[in-house]
Amino acid sequence: MKIKNVIAASTAGLVLLAGLAALAQSKPEETEVWAPTPAKVTPAQTAGGAPSDAVVLFDGHDLDQWVASQDKSPAGWTVADGVITVNKARGNIETKRAFRDYQLHLEWRVPADITGTGQARGNSGVFLASTGPRDQGYEVQILDSYENATYVNGQAGSVYKQHPPLVNASRAPGQWQTYDIVWRAPLFAADGALAKPATVTVIHNGVLVQDNAVLAGETVYIGKPSYNAHGATPIKLQAHGDPSEPISFRNIWVRELAPRP
Structure with missing residues (x-):
């Protein structure tokens, strides 16, 4: 029983450490991509119409x-x-x-x-x-x-x-x-x-x-x-x-x- 408790505690500790490591290693800005920006295409205003790059x-x-x-x-x-x-x-x-x-x-x-x-x-x-x-x-x-x-x-x-x-x-x-x-x-x-x-x-x-x-x-x-x-x-x-x-x-x-x- 004690061994099971030790394993459970160890597993929980590892999960916590992994979460803390991920939090420490990244900020939201580090996964944001700003360039190159996609080309602008104007969609058709009517059903079946052609977009601007067609x-x-x-x-x-x-x-x-x-x-x-x-x-x-x-x-x-x-x-x-x-x-x-x-x-x-x-x-x-x-x-x-x-x-x-x-x-x-x-x-x-x-x-x-x-x-x-x-x-x-x-x-x-x-x-x-x-x-x-x-x-x-x-x-x-x-x-x-x-x-x-x-x-x-x-x-x-x-x-x-x-x-x-x-x-x-x-x-x-x-x-x-x-x-x-x-x-x-x-x-x-x-x-x-x-x-x-x-x-x-x-x-x-x-x-x-x-x-x-x-x-x-x-x-x-x-x-x-x-x-x-x-x-x-x-x-x-x-x-x-x-x-x-x-x-x-x-x-x-x-x-x-x-x-x-």
Whole structure:
């Protein structure tokens, strides 16, 4: 019994000494960081608006920031009433500018009178790094997934054929939906070998659906994904070849991010 009391007293003494030592060794000011100060960014005053440091990719008026993916000719999608509507006959479009790491905001809408089922129901996608003129790159799926069954790694909010969304946050057709995406591009060594894989975080309609998901490579429809070395690339929007009615986009902007450590 005496031994237990001695051990308890010793333990209490050690805890007290540790607390006193911590108090003696630091003041609040010693753990305060004052520089460098973060850059000032003015947030948008309206929902979906761009912050002051963003590159506006679509402001509701024209497609000056975009070209056709196939031949880099002027983007041929329809612009009316502040909205882009996919023209499937003209194919995918991509940004004129190339990007690496970034924060992307875009809004999309499936037609209220959409028909079809599964993947043939408002199918499109945003390719976070477009590595070729067709459907090469890394795709976050766009689809009507409100009440439309399909394979889960192909529904809205998925990293196509890699990561299903954590939850289904889809709104009904005819309503605007938002994607807020943080993309960290893959890093490659001088010999082209993968040094660090790509990661993506996706917030769909304010709900986290991809949480720093690690990508196994570029999107492929058949087979396993793999990496091919590349640098900065455009962002691409898909004109999917299914027969369903085309979807629309608005309020697209991007904030370039400093490379990760």
